Amino acid sequence: MVFDRPQPNQPRRRQPPATANSDMNPRRVITVGVGGHSGGHSGGHSGGQPPIPSPWLNPENPPQPHPEASFVEYLRWMRSPDAEYKDPTKVQILQMAQEGANYSKRLEHLTKRTELIAKNSFKVQCPWRIRVGGHRGPESILLPAFDALGMPYIPSSTLRGIARTQAIREIITQQQIDWKQAEKQIAPWFGSLDAKNKSDRSGKVVFLDAYPLPNQNILAVDMANNIWQWENNSPKYSPNPNPFLSLEKPIFVIGLCLASGCQDNQILEKVKYWLITGLQAGVGSQVNTGYGQLNPAGKVTYQSEFFRVEFILEGQLIHGQQKFRNINQPYRRHTNGNLRSDTINHAEVRPVAFKSMLRYWFRTFALGILEPTQVQAWENKIFGGINPSKEYGWLMIRVLEGRITQKEPQSRDDKCGEQKGILTLNYSPEIPKEKQANLQKLAQNLTWLMFNLGGIGQGARRPCYSRQNREYAPWWRGSTIIPDSIDSFWRLPKTPKEFQQLFRQKLEAFYQALQALGANFNYLQLKNCGTARNNQWTEAIDANCRIIVCSAKEDFDKPYALVVLHSQDLKFNGNYDGNLCGKVGREVKPSPIWIADLQEYQVVTVFGANVDPRKKYLEILDNSIQIFPL
Incomplete structure (x- = not known):
């Protein structure tokens, strides 16, 4: 689905498409979050299997803490740390304390x-x-x-x-x-x-x-x-x-x-x-x-703020905790007989998600022009870190007025989920005053790149799209983040060729700001950050990476670049190729391809693009223009 960026007094909204049947398999995604681990063991009373695990030391006589008791009272009765289902029962204890304490x-x-x-x-x-x-x-x-x-x-x-x-x-x-x-x-x-x-x-x-x-x-x-x-x-x-x-x-x-x-x-x-x-x-x-x-109250000041942008996030949303549907029955039995945590996502506008994504894109760009040890040093200096040295970080990320404006869909005819807020960038107290102007330039252009290369939260590597096989949830996949602003800084050109020039300006401004902060490199001489093979790549915007912008007709209610990625020509043994779309299971790999839908065209970032199957994917894309390497 192609849709417009928000216009003044007319913010953009998605409408749910009509239900359609398709023989395409739904794309598997990596599920992370509190309480979201699979138990991986059999349980229950049927067939001689053990009972559903209890979080308590004595499951036959579980304690019933008084509501006014401290949450410490819950922890003192926690079951043995070497028990099965360790993580889900740990989360069960925390949720009990949260909901039961007064x-x-x-x-x-x-x-x-x-x-x-x-x-x-x-x-x-x-x-x-x-x-x-x-x-x-x-x-x-x-x-x-x-x-x-x-x-x-x-x-x-x-x-x-x-x-x-x-x-x-x-x-x-x-x-x-x-x-x-x-x-x-x-x-x-x-x-x-x-x-x-x-x-x-x-x-x-x-x-x-x-x-x-x-x-x-x-x-x-x-x-x-x-x-x-x-x-x-x-x-x-x-x-x-x-x-x-x-x-x-x-x-x-x-x-x-x-x-x-x-x-x-x-x-x-x-x-x-x-x-x-x-x-x-x-x-x-x-x-x-x-x-x-x-x-x-009434005395709020933001003296350290230097940049802000209102945003709309559509798709699978940012999640924090995963809550148990029934705190007293935290498991459900899988079709294979194993127990799995029975949780629901708890959507929340989390500033940490924005900081993590800014940090991710900084790292991927920096790995293309600096040695890894230098990248670690600059990453810690700007964003803070514990290893190898404890640093506070120069950049502070906050989200104001974060809220959910459209809950996650509960039926196949619902709209996609939507979150809103105001992202602000601030100087931390640790930054030297003489570094502030260059940090501002770096952070502003990095934020622009983040908004136009992918999403935030779950499904960030794909734009928000509707699944054609809508029998099972989630009925919407991916993530699209939209700057809800009429400021010229966020205005996008109408053609891929014009976007190529704008992208170059923003990326060069990012590189120049990093040089002005003290990093020594030549951004026209890209590094080779590891050897790329069909099943191996480094998430670095280096000599092996390609970023292209393409535009063509959408299909199956998906943007063109995503249609090609999910096409039969690129499938492996009838399934999505893990070396294109990522893998879950024992070997977990995120997809080496990011796709951002910017209305008239899509921006596609491909790591390890010099070898198949990723090289083949780029060759199939029509009407594409390379915007990286510069």
Whole structure:
């Protein structure tokens, strides 16, 4: 299906096509997400098979925690870590804690106590999720910080550290001095044992622990998935969904008061200002990925933002957690008798998905012009990383007003799913000021490339399309992300030839910005990032990669480039060729081909394009123009 980009006052919408019969097999996709693992073992009482597994240590007498009990109470009764069905039952425990806990009475008491003790209290709200501190629980489940009674909170030491760090950073910016010198100047507010003035050797402001306002669903099961890992200087595809608990959209009560012997309200107000500014920048883990932002009502500022674009995402959507349909019956029996997790996707507009995709395209482009060790270094410097060195990262990604405007289809006649929001790019506090202009240029052009080379979330390598064999869900495949903007930056030309020139401008601007940041390379001399074979390729936009733009008539309600990819001529033993369309099962490989539908034409990225069957695919495409290599 070909459709228009959104016009002013007329945003684009898809309409469900008429149901049609076809002998084409549905394309298999890789399923990742919390609770989405196949059990792989037989179960149940029939045929002498073992019963459906229980998450509890004693399945014959399962505990029934009181609703006001901490989620820690659920974890203490968890079954043995070497049991079968390890991951699904772990997720079952987390969902039980999320849905069964009710901390309202205790949190009401704690927040009122803060307001009574504090001379100055105020509320801050998290627009998305937050995870502060914490530790590893059973089976390495990442747990947020909780107090002695198991209530989630922000420790007072964390709040003091945020305000103190913000004060130091402001002094460094204003006076152009180093960290140690600035640290000495904050002693009148935060204290220092090395202060010459005895009155400055202790802090003037007392920070209280911050608790969220009573909320039935304060805990939320979350998911981290490290899809790409560096192995022997080569990126390796290895999805690894890891469930953990975070807090979703909490409102915290923050309390401050002057220390005994101090009566200066100006000191209190100054520290409060630093704290609020620091909280808006983010608190806890993954602040560069949309987590941890805390905003006071009516005082939201985005001083670090340098770019934004409204977007519409259509197709299989961005997913986080997968929820069990029935928490007490988390499995269903497969046709072969094995048990599988019975889950449903939980669609969510996740900033981490945008950051991961920007990072992916940065890596693939950089591998074509830099050595792998240099790519890793620059990737960590810009996006942050743990290995090989712990770096905060220069770029901060946030999504504002993220929402689902069309739920995933429940019948074959429903529209495709749709999500909306505002993607914003921000400077992190770690970026040197002299690097900001070049980072802005790099990130803006990288975002343009991301929007026009593929999608976001599940099915990102294919544009959104309807399955002709609509007997089974999902009835829509793929992902199309659309900039919902009339700004000239996003305006696309009408012909493939004109797009070729525009693409070259954006890519050269990306390369030039990376050079200006300090990378040394010649983008006209592409590297060969590994040997390409029929069943082997590297996801790198290098000498073996081709990007083409093509336009021809659609068929089967699919854009032309996708019709050719799914054609009988390219099938292997009657099925889709795994070296074109990707593989699932024991050997999991993502497809080496990305297809983006841009209304009048499609942009096709092919890794390892110099050998069959990918070379043959490119030869079959009609009316195509090569836009990479330049």
